[in-house]
Amino acid sequence: MEELIAQLNRYNYEYYTLDTPTVSDKEYDVLYDELVQLERESGAILPGSPTQRVGGELLKGFSEHRHLARLWSLDKAQSVDDVRTWNQRVLKLVNDYNTKNPNTPLPQPSYVLELKYDGLTLNLTYTDGKLVQASTRGSGEVGEGILAQVKTIRSVPLTIPYQEGTIEVQGEGIMNLSVLAKYNETAVDPLKNARNAAAGALRNLNPKVTAERKLNAFFYNVGYSDTIGFQNHQEMVDFLRANHFKVNPYITFFDFIEDTIAELSNIVAQRDQLDYLIDGAVIKITDMRTREALGYTDKFPRWAVAFKFEAEETTTVLESVSWEVGRTGKITPVARVEAVELAGVTVQNCTLNNIGDIERKNLKYALGSRVFIRRSNDVIPEILGKATEDNDGEEIVFPTACPACGSSLEQRGAHLFCNNRLGCKPQLIGRITHFASRDAMDIESFSVMTAEQLYDEVGVRDPADLYSLTFDQLIGLDRFGEKKANKLLEALEKSKACDLSSFLFALGIPNTGKTTTKALADHFGSLDKLMAATADELITLQDVGAIVADSILTFFADPRMQTSIRTMIELGVSPTAAAVTNEPKQETIFTGKTVVLTGTLPTLSRDEAAKKLEAVGAKVTGSVSKKTDFVIAGESAGSKLTKAQQLGIRIIDSEEELLQMLGEA
Ligand SMILES: NC(=O)c1ccc[n+]([C@@H]2O[C@H](COP(=O)([O-])OP(=O)(O)OC[C@H]3O[C@@H](n4cnc5c(N)ncnc54)[C@H](O)[C@@H]3O)[C@@H](O)[C@H]2O)c1
Ligand SMILES: [Zn+2]
Numbered sequence: 001m002e003e004l005i006a007q008l009n010r011y012n013y014e015y016y017t018l019d020t021p022t023v024s025d026k027e028y029d030v031l032y033d034e035l036v037q038l039e040r041e042s043g044a045i046l047p048g049s050p051t052q053r054v055g056g057e058l059l060k061g062f063s064e065h066r067h068l069a070r071l072w073s074l075d076k077a078q079s080v081d082d083v084r085t086w087n088q089r090v091l092k093l094v095n096d097y098n099t100k101n102p103n104t105p106l107p108q109p110s111y112v113l114e115l116k117y118d119g120l121t122l123n124l125t126y127t128d129g130k131l132v133q134a135s136t137r138g139s140g141e142v143g144e145g146i147l148a149q150v151k152t153i154r155s156v157p158l159t160i161p162y163q164e165g166t167i168e169v170q171g172e173g174i175m176n177l178s179v180l181a182k183y184n185e186t187a188v189d190p191l192k193n194a195r196n197a198a199a200g201a202l203r204n205l206n207p208k209v210t211a212e213r214k215l216n217a218f219f220y221n222v223g224y225s226d227t228i229g230f231q232n233h234q235e236m237v238d239f240l241r242a243n244h245f246k247v248n249p250y251i252t253f254f255d256f257i258e259d260t261i262a263e264l265s266n267i268v269a270q271r272d273q274l275d276y277l278i279d280g281a282v283i284k285i286t287d288m289r290t291r292e293a294l295g296y297t298d299k300f301p302r303w304a305v306a307f308k309f310e311a312e313e314t315t316t317v318l319e320s321v322s323w324e325v326g327r328t329g330k331i332t333p334v335a336r337v338e339a340v341e342l343a344g345v346t347v348q349n350c351t352l353n354n355i356g357d358i359e360r361k362n363l364k365y366a367l368g369s370r371v372f373i374r375r376s377n378d379v380i381p382e383i384l385g386k387a388t389e390d391n392d393g394e395e396i397v398f399p400t401a402c403p404a405c406g407s408s409l410e411q412r413g414a415h416l417f418c419n420n421r422l423g424c425k426p427q428l429i430g431r432i433t434h435f436a437s438r439d440a441m442d443i444e445s446f447s448v449m450t451a452e453q454l455y456d457e458v459g460v461r462d463p464a465d466l467y468s469l470t471f472d473q474l475i476g477l478d479r480f481g482e483k484k485a486n487k488l489l490e491a492l493e494k495s496k497a498c499d500l501s502s503f504l505f506a507l508g509i510p511n512t513g514k515t516t517t518k519a520l521a522d523h524f525g526s527l528d529k530l531m532a533a534t535a536d537e538l539i540t541l542q543d544v545g546a547i548v549a550d551s552i553l554t555f556f557a558d559p560r561m562q563t564s565i566r567t568m569i570e571l572g573v574s575p576t577a578a579a580v581t582n583e584p585k586q587e588t589i590f591t592g593k594t595v596v597l598t599g600t601l602p603t604l605s606r607d608e609a610a611k612k613l614e615a616v617g618a619k620v621t622g623s624v625s626k627k628t629d630f631v632i633a634g635e636s637a638g639s640k641l642t643k644a645q646q647l648g649i650r651i652i653d654s655e656e657e658l659l660q661m662l663g664e665a
Contacts, residue, residue: 011023020389021196059144067223068125076308080261122135134151151207152215169245175197175215176214177194269647284303310343311343320336321352324403327426329417332351333358335351355414402418422560437506441498469489498574510551520544591618594630598638625647
């Protein structure tokens with residue numbers, strides 16, 4: 001217990017006083033919970049235990065402010081069961097109170113749900129309508145006066161309409177994520193995390209530094225007033241709004257705890273769409289008399305509980321960096337980290353984006369050091385920066401030669417490239433695999449392994465080579481029986497009658513994705529016309545700017561590409577543009593609606609289903625949001641389906657039903 005107390009107090013100091021934590025909240029919480037557990041089991045609380053107090057030490061240089069009413073921490077629930085346990089305790093206390101006070105019983109508890117903003121607590125003091133002090137939470141009783149710093153926040157009102165005596169209002173100072181990203185674009189010292197960025201700026205003695213960070217704030221409580229009282233939370237929120245405090249639009253009231261709990265998953269689903277960090281949601285009892293009756297422990301109110309979300313950040317050790325070659329020749333650093341659990345999965349690989357990013361994030365000498373990693377949505381976790389200040393790690397040596405083919409590398413912007421387009425195996429394998437992929441030529445049963453095998457054993461170097469493969473060549477290969485060989489040849493044959501936009505996408509023209517290739521196909525109508533197009537003609541298209549136009553021209557001017565395309569055409573590949581119709585063929589339930597496809601349907605490929613939907617005027621998009629009208633979920637649909645369920649979006653989970661709705665079955 002002594003060790004834990006020493007360790008936790010050091011982390012508290014780094015977090016609350018210095019605003020530069022060296023462990024993640026997740027790691028801190030594990031140790032804290034361990035201490036709570038030991039205190040409970042032993043019945044002993046040792047001196048200096050962080051479970052008995054709020055916050056950390058005050059910084060020198062700021063004046064002290066004694067809060068007119070105490071500020072609190074929040075009890076936390078890690079699971080919905082913890083929320084239910086908290087609620088049971090509330091019900092029991094209400095019941096006890098009502099037994100003792102039969103003439104003035106408390107109402108049946110009702111609940112308010114708010115987001116838990118992750119920033120720095122602010123306590124604002126107004127006297128006769130004027131902002132006279134602003135302070136941090138500090139110890140809960142005394143905080144640091146940071147009036148000049150808080151005045152730089154544009155959303156903090158300097159005067160308010162309510163002018164009767166003194167009130168204190170609490171909120172959270174935050175940095176919007178978009179503001180942080182913008183700040184980091186040009187910053188010499190990029191900021192790792194919005195919470196520490198906000199806290200550090202507010203507790204900077206120089207208000208100019210605070211102003212540069214363009215902070216924001218949300219207010220959620222009137223902690224003290226000489227004159228005014230509220231019956232319930234809604235009245236208090238109305239008062240805050242009427243007095244021009246920025247109140248978060250998401251505040252929801254519930255009569256039943258189970259409804260409140262059900263709503264938590266909606267917040268989790270929308271977490272990634274918010275422009276600020278939240279680390280949970282707060283459930284509070286709405287009735288003020290009940291709050292008073294329930295009271296406080298040493299540390300937190302009994303009438304509120306914070307439901308903590310799964311952490312998205314943690315720390316781990318950066319073990320090694322390897323360099324991967326993509327199909328365009330771009331070299332991507334991939335970090336191998338000590339295995340660590342984050343948001344329910346074990347993380348072992350993280351992206352480092354590019355060499356520019358490694359330098360910007362001060363990771364050049366970070367091999368073997370502890371680093372912060374962050375995972376949001378389904379993307380590969382990213383390394384945010386080092387967890388220590390020292391530069392004692394080993395150097396990440398940037399390659400000068402391609403790890404695959406040995407050619408010397410060229411730096412363009414923040415990226416390294418291998419220019420050996422024709423002789424660098426991973427580039428060729430990448431191009432062939434991309435060519436055959438589902439969104440491209442959709443050659444069934446073709447995988448990276450097939451591409452590698454054909455490369456190694458039959459000498460396939462270019463997508464065009466696929467169309468002269470013979471049965472005899474294939475049957476001689478490992479793991480290729482008669483059936484498999486025929487299947488691949490059939491799939492290749494079938495792919496010859498492709499549509500132009502898929503063919504263009506399959507070619508892998510740099511800087512052109514599916515939307516662009518579709519626009520090109522629609523506009524030009526034939527491969528020949530596109531290949532003869534000029535830059536002026538290309539940039540008339542909506543999706544095509546100067547860079548994309550240049551990529552397209554350079555690509556088709558390359559004699560090797562011309563040969564490859566000519567060979568394919570000679571071997572029977574015949575890309576044709578779908579007839580462009582501006583009017584959808586027929587009105588269906590999907591006309592004008594936004595649809596997301598996920599998982600595998602029994603017979604239709606995702607592309608075929610998308611085409612059918614587009615033909616009746618639906619917009620097919622890649623990610624589920626509130627704007628999605630339908631989600632078509634095939635077999636092994638994953639997170640998109642979960643999200644659709646959470647958002648209450650209509651889900652169609654059978655191909656038959658889909659075809660029926662399309663009027664085809
Ligand atoms: N990484 C570290 O080294 C380290 C060290 C210390 C603490 N911590 C983190 O801090 C947590 C404890 O911190 P705490 O006591 O400062 O905060 P808390 O999690 O107990 O929450 C209380 C605070 O939540 C804020 N809040 C945000 N939205 C709110 C809302 N709608 N209603 C009411 N309050 C709201 C308020 O500022 C309030 O002071 C730990 O669980 C840990 O995750 C991390
Ligand atoms: Zn190479």
